[in-house]
Amino acid sequence: MNRLLSVKEVAALLQTSRVQVRRMIQNGELAALKVGREYRIPLAALEAFVQQSLE
Incomplete structure (x- = not known):
């Protein structure tokens, strides 16, 4: 499971x-899940965002 x-x-x-x-x-710009009232961002989504920003 992804962190x-x-x-x-x-x-x-x-x-x-x-x-x-x-x-x-x-x-x-950044994929996230809404859990209750708060957002959680999968580590893979953060890595993809950073990689895309570098290109």
Whole structure:
């Protein structure tokens, strides 16, 4: 099973704010699952986002 990261963890890894991570999710730039009221980002989705940004 793929590891799920919180918005806070992703923000720390990308060195940005939690608000920015939520915007990226809402804009479809970053894939995420909604679990209850919170988002969880699969590690593979974060890796794909970073890879795509580097190309």
